[in-house]
Amino acid sequence: MSQHIALLGSTGSIGTQVLDVVRHWPGRFTIAALGAGKNLERLAQQTGEFHPRCIAIQQESDLPALRELLNVHAPAFSGEILVGKAGLNAIAESSVSALVIVGLVGLAGLEPTLKALYAGKRVLTANKETFVTGGHLVQPYLDRVIPIDSEHAAIHQCLKNEPVKAVKHILLTASGGPFRTFSAADMQKVTLSQALKHPNWVMGHKITIDSATMMNKGLEVIEAHWLFGVSYDQIQVVVHPESMIHSGVEFVDGSILLQMGAPDMRGPIQYAMTYPERLPNPEPKVHLDFLSLSRLNLEPPDLERFPCIRLAYEAGRLGSGATAVLNGADEMAVQLFLEEQIDYCAIPKLLEAALNAHRQESTPSAPSLSDIHALDDWARRFVREQANPLTARSTG
Numbered sequence: 001m002s003q004h005i006a007l008l009g010s011t012g013s014i015g016t017q018v019l020d021v022v023r024h025w026p027g028r029f030t031i032a033a034l035g036a037g038k039n040l041e042r043l044a045q046q047t048g049e050f051h052p053r054c055i056a057i058q059q060e061s062d063l064p065a066l067r068e069l070l071n072v073h074a075p076a077f078s079g080e081i082l083v084g085k086a087g088l089n090a091i092a093e094s095s096v097s098a099l100v101i102v103g104l105v106g107l108a109g110l111e112p113t114l115k116a117l118y119a120g121k122r123v124l125t126a127n128k129e130t131f132v133t134g135g136h137l138v139q140p141y142l143d144r145v146i147p148i149d150s151e152h153a154a155i156h157q158c159l160k161n162e163p164v165k166a167v168k169h170i171l172l173t174a175s176g177g178p179f180r181t182f183s184a185a186d187m188q189k190v191t192l193s194q195a196l197k198h199p200n201w202v203m204g205h206k207i208t209i210d211s212a213t214m215m216n217k218g219l220e221v222i223e224a225h226w227l228f229g230v231s232y233d234q235i236q237v238v239v240h241p242e243s244m245i246h247s248g249v250e251f252v253d254g255s256i257l258l259q260m261g262a263p264d265m266r267g268p269i270q271y272a273m274t275y276p277e278r279l280p281n282p283e284p285k286v287h288l289d290f291l292s293l294s295r296l297n298l299e300p301p302d303l304e305r306f307p308c309i310r311l312a313y314e315a316g317r318l319g320s321g322a323t324a325v326l327n328g329a330d331e332m333a334v335q336l337f338l339e340e341q342i343d344y345c346a347i348p349k350l351l352e353a354a355l356n357a358h359r360q361e362s363t364p365s366a367p368s369l370s371d372i373h374a375l376d377d378w379a380r381r382f383v384r385e386q387a388n389p390l391t392a393r394s395t396g
């Protein structure tokens, strides 16, 4: 029987690869709904190809342009078109599917994920920001969540049904990003185009910049804490530039299980979509020849050059209020860097300043959804003001 899927973030890097897997297994999956942001052309093409019953876009003002594109790419589409946050939430809760896949980027992923879980659905998610901002809200429903992030998918595979008490450490691997071998002085001069060139993965802009600052690993530390119920002391980041070991688990008896594979997100995506069944790789050309691995490098992260990892541990230990602040500050700092309003080295400084300012406030350690949005607004405004006081005042 075909599994009906609601796919949120269908036009992004994760979303398009989910659709590659769907294409590869005709009859096994049915796309019931698609949610996207502003890439109207791609959404219209996907609608023509996958025939969802409803679709959603980010902005009402894009509706006329979307209708024109649907006339070209999906003339037979007669389903509902939803808009904004309410549109994503409606799709997440809708009875059109029992499975929701979240490929949204940023805090935008949290609320629809919660709506899907409250509606009793299974959720496959790549959206680490969900755990960073609202891990405590998702935690009661973890038996219906499977991670897509490659490191967490690797840990999921190593853990199987082992109890948390059997785990000594989670070994979270990191490629180290494009600046792994740069000196602190060279890092002062890096450009946006250098930061957008990840050595091993092609991904959306936000995660690519997060990988360049290694904030991505920091976010993943917090994601692992919530997903696997381990303390921050038990999570060890290991830099592994080849990205062949996707992560692992050290058990209390000294045994270590690592999960390996070629760096191709369709692996963890398909693993989550067909779990517990394993199917052949949707792209057999992407294959890791074990015998060809002459050497695998493993080293500790340099927290001096990549302070974002340290900040993530600090925020994680403070609680979900602090991690929501760190996330909001990071989303804003990355946006400013992508707009070339700040330089690369300003990102960790702004995050540290936001976290320090937040420490002076008294905020709940387990914030509600509306608290999380308030903390996010505060952190974004703080970063904008610190980065450029004049612009911040004029844009509010």
Ligand SMILES: NC(=O)c1ccc[n+]([C@@H]2O[C@H](COP(=O)([O-])OP(=O)(O)OC[C@H]3O[C@@H](n4cnc5c(N)ncnc54)[C@H](OP(=O)(O)O)[C@@H]3O)[C@@H](O)[C@H]2O)c1
Residues within 6 Å of the ligand: 008, 009, 010, 011, 012, 013, 014, 015, 035, 036, 037, 038, 039, 040, 057, 058, 084, 088, 103, 104, 105, 106, 108, 126, 127, 128, 129, 148, 149, 150, 201, 202, 203, 204, 205, 206, 207, 265
């Ligand atoms: N890419 C990877 O290989 C990878 C690997 C591991 C984990 N992840 C995680 O997966 C998530 C997605 O990453 P990505 O690289 O796929 O990002 P991406 O390429 O930027 O895609 C993001 C998707 O979210 C949509 N979107 C963004 N904001 C939205 C909003 N407010 N309302 C509706 N739709 C919105 C975008 O729509 P439009 O494009 O139409 O505007 C797009 O479909 C992130 O949390 C990332 O950390 C990604």
